[in-house]
Amino acid sequence: MEALVYTGPWSVELRQTxxxxxxxxxxxxxELRAIGICGTDLGIVSGQYPPVRxxxxxxxxxxxxxxxxxxxxxxxxxxxxxxxxxxYSCLHCRMCTTGRPNHCLRKDGTECxxxxxxxxxxxxxxxxxxxxxxxxxVPLEAAALTEPLSCAMTGVQQLHLRxxxxxxxxxxxPMGLLYAHALxxxxxxxxxxxxxxxxxxLAEKALPEGWSCAAALDAVMDREDIREAGLDIVVDTSGxxxxxxxxxxxxxxxxxxxxxxxxxxxxxxxxxxxxSKRLVGSIDSLDGSxxxxxxxxxxxxxxxxxxxxxxxxxxxxxxxFARLGIDLVNGRRVPPGDALKVVLAP
Ligand SMILES: [Zn+2]
Ligand SMILES: [Zn+2]
Numbered sequence: 001m002e003a004l005v006y007t008g009p010w011s012v013e014l015r016q017t018x019x020x021x022x023x024x025x026x027x028x029x030x031e032l033r034a035i036g037i038c039g040t041d042l043g044i045v046s047g048q049y050p051p052v053r054x055x056x057x058x059x060x061x062x063x064x065x066x067x068x069x070x071x072x073x074x075x076x077x078x079x080x081x082x083x084x085x086x087x088y089s090c091l092h093c094r095m096c097t098t099g100r101p102n103h104c105l106r107k108d109g110t111e112c113x114x115x116x117x118x119x120x121x122x123x124x125x126x127x128x129x130x131x132x133x134x135x136x137x138v139p140l141e142a143a144a145l146t147e148p149l150s151c152a153m154t155g156v157q158q159l160h161l162r163x164x165x166x167x168x169x170x171x172x173x174p175m176g177l178l179y180a181h182a183l184x185x186x187x188x189x190x191x192x193x194x195x196x197x198x199x200x201x202l203a204e205k206a207l208p209e210g211w212s213c214a215a216a217l218d219a220v221m222d223r224e225d226i227r228e229a230g231l232d233i234v235v236d237t238s239g240x241x242x243x244x245x246x247x248x249x250x251x252x253x254x255x256x257x258x259x260x261x262x263x264x265x266x267x268x269x270x271x272x273x274x275x276s277k278r279l280v281g282s283i284d285s286l287d288g289s290x291x292x293x294x295x296x297x298x299x300x301x302x303x304x305x306x307x308x309x310x311x312x313x314x315x316x317x318x319x320x321f322a323r324l325g326i327d328l329v330n331g332r333r334v335p336p337g338d339a340l341k342v343v344l345a346p
Contacts, residue, residue: 004120009047010331020125025072036061059120060113063143086112102284142304150293155282163187171237184208
C-alpha cells in the first residue's frame with residue numbers, strides 16, 4: 001500500500017508500507033476516500049513544525065468507509081461511511097482526567113500525522129471511539145472538513161461571546177473561513193481579513209451570512225463604532241497578527257491566537273492588567289465539538305463544496321502541494337494558487 005511519507009524538510013515521498021489490520025477488539029480499519037491537506041502539513045513539509053518525527057505518514061483530516069472491524073465493534077459494518085477524529089487521548093493521564101484530552105500527556109508518539117503514522121494512504125487503523133458516522137447525503141470530501149471545523153469550534157468555545165460583539169478573523173484560508181463559520185454559528189458577525197486578492201475572491205464566495213471580506217485589519221477598523229471602541233474579538237489564524245490584533249482590541253476584548261510560524265511578540269502587561277484584554281490559545285478538539293462540527297456540515301450550514309476547492313489523486317500530491325504554495329520539486333515556498341482546502345484521494 002502506498003503512503004505519503006515525510007522524511008525530512010522538503011522531502012516527501014510515496015513509499016510502500018504494510019497494510020494495517022485489525023489487532024485489538026475495538027479496532028476499526030477505515031478505507032480512506034478523502035484526506036484534507038492542512039496548514040500543519042505545509043508547516044511540517046517546509047521544516048517549520050518541530051514536533052514532527054520523521055519518517056512519518058502525514059495526514060489527519062480524513063473520511064472514508066469501514067473496511068474491517070474488531071470483535072467488540074457491533075455498531076459499524078464494512079461499507080459504513082465514517083469520519084475520523086485524529087486527536088488521540090489516553091483517557092487516564094492528568095490532562096485527560098482534568099478536561100484537556102487535546103493535551104494528553106501521551107500525545108508525543110501518538111499524534112496522528114505528526115508523531116504517529118497518519119492518513120495519506122488507503123487504509124488506516126483506529127479505534128471505534130474515534131469514529132463518527134457520516135450521513136448518506138454528505139459527500140466524504142465535505143466530511144473531511146469535520147476535523148478543522150471542530151478545531152475552530154473548540155477555539156470559539158474558549159471565548160466569551162455576545163451576538164452584538166464585533167469580530168475579525170485574520171487569514172482567508174480554510175481555517176479562517178471555518179473560524180468565521182464557527183463564530184457565525186454562535187450568532188457573531190464580522191469580517192475576514194485576507195491580503196491576497198485572488199484568495200479573498202475565493203473566500204468571499206464561502207463566507208457565512210452577515211460576514212464580509214477586508215484586505216487589512218485596519219480596513220475593518222474603518223467602521224465608526226469599531227474605530228472608537230476597538231474590536232471585541234480578533235482570531236489570528238496566520239500567526240502574524242497577534243501584536244497588531246492586541247493593539248486593535250477594545251478594552252475587555254479577546255484575541256484568539258491559533259496560527260503557527262509567526263515571529264515572537266512583545267507585550268506590555270498593562271494591556272491585560274489595565275485594559276482587561278485577553279489572549280487565548282487553542283488546538284485540536286474538545287467537548288463534543290467533533291460531533292457538533294459534523295452536524296453543522298450535514299445541515300448544510302457550512303458551504304463545504306466551496307471550501308473544498310480541489311481534489312487530487314494521492315499520486316499527484318506534488319501538484320496538490322504546489323497549489324498551496326509548497327514546491328516539493330525545488331524545495332521552496334512559492335505563491336499559492338487559487339485554492340482553499342485541497343484534498344487527496346488514495
Ligand atoms: Zn489540520
Ligand atoms: Zn491522556
